[in-house]
Amino acid sequence: MQFKEYFISMMRYTRPHLSEAEEEYIEKFIRPVCDYTDESGNLICATVSNPRIMFSSHTDTVHNKSGKQKLITNNGKVLTSDSTCLGADDGVGNYLMLSMIDSKVPGLYVFHRGEERGGIGSMFIAEQTPDLLKGIEIAIALDRKGKDDVVQFQMGSRCCSEKFAKQLASLMGTTGGDMNGSFTDTANYVDLVTECSNVSVAYWDQHSKQERCDLELIGKIEDRLIHANWSSLEAFDYEPEYDSVPMYGKYYSSSGYSSGFTHDTYWDLYDLCQREPRKVARFLDEAGITEDDIMYSEVNEMNGNNHIVPYVGTPDSGTLLNDTEMGAYFSSENRHENKNIVVDQYGRYVFK
Secondary structure, three states, X not given: XXXXXXXXXXXXXXXXXXXXXXXXXXXXXXXXXXXXXXXXXOEEEEOOOXXXXXXXXXXXXXXXXXEEOOEXXXXXXXXXXXXXXXXXXXXXXXXXXXXXXXXXXXXXXXXXXXXXXXXXXHHHHHHHOHHHHOOOOEEEEEEEOOOOEEOOEEOOXXXXXXXXXXXXXXXXXXXXXXXXXXXXXXXXXXXXXXEEEEEEOOEEOOOOOOOEEEHHHHHHHHHHHHHOOHHHOOOOOOOOOEOOOEOOOEEEEOOEEEEOOOHHHHHHHHHHHHHOXXXXXXXXXXOOOOHHHHHHOOOOOEOOOOOEOOEOOOHHHOOEOOHHHHHHHOOHHHOOOOOOEEEOOOOOEEEO
């Protein structure tokens, strides 16, 4: 494939789940190479009979609107856009899988629908058509930020063995990086597939205006994926293991699972932001929450009460607030009378 030209033509589409632009994108780039589409809209291709490895990506993005966007290249290397996000999450994964299919790399390829809406397509496969995964020992998502990561934990629990992760990192020519991930579609397959992971594909700051990807690194990752000796990759058994990683709907800590906002609540709020952006902005403004609070607050640390201490400023600044400093972070005129601001388990500022 002519990497840059083809990839950039893909990235022009802004593709909210089930939008017209997503459908147009699928018809132009994805459907022509796939064997069939299932009832949930997942597009599926097998390059060999009885594949043992599945490769995963998703077609939807978190753009506010369906359509096309202006793309900006910096020094011919870094790609950004003028939109609410770039959509490299997971346009990069889509492109890489298309290139692997074109090169006949052995595997089962699934272009999932609705990952950004909670893994709709992968949940359908796991619950309704699990036979698709018969014989699959390894599921690898191409849907991770950064350039070195091989994810070993998703949704707070181990999704692949440490030994497998080391093999995969070696195969990809990376260090293995950060083992902790949040969620992508392969998390829905941990009860059906022995080893499930997610690997970095050279995008950063996903879901934000600052989202960008590195064209040079993507080309190198493409080359590794095409020329890797996938038959050398082994699947291993491992014991269940949990980590203090925030999850959709609930999170896990040493004290067990604690409930938080559910999928429905999250997406109700997401839809509200789409329908009534001015009301949401007014509410946040009156609560004293700024754009920096939202963009740069990070899940960083859990204490005994399962509270997470946020960063102030950029994540790289390393400036942390303790409980007493939190009170000074918000100006008095923005604080509700007789209410304190605390940080809940998701790093959100909440009036108590």
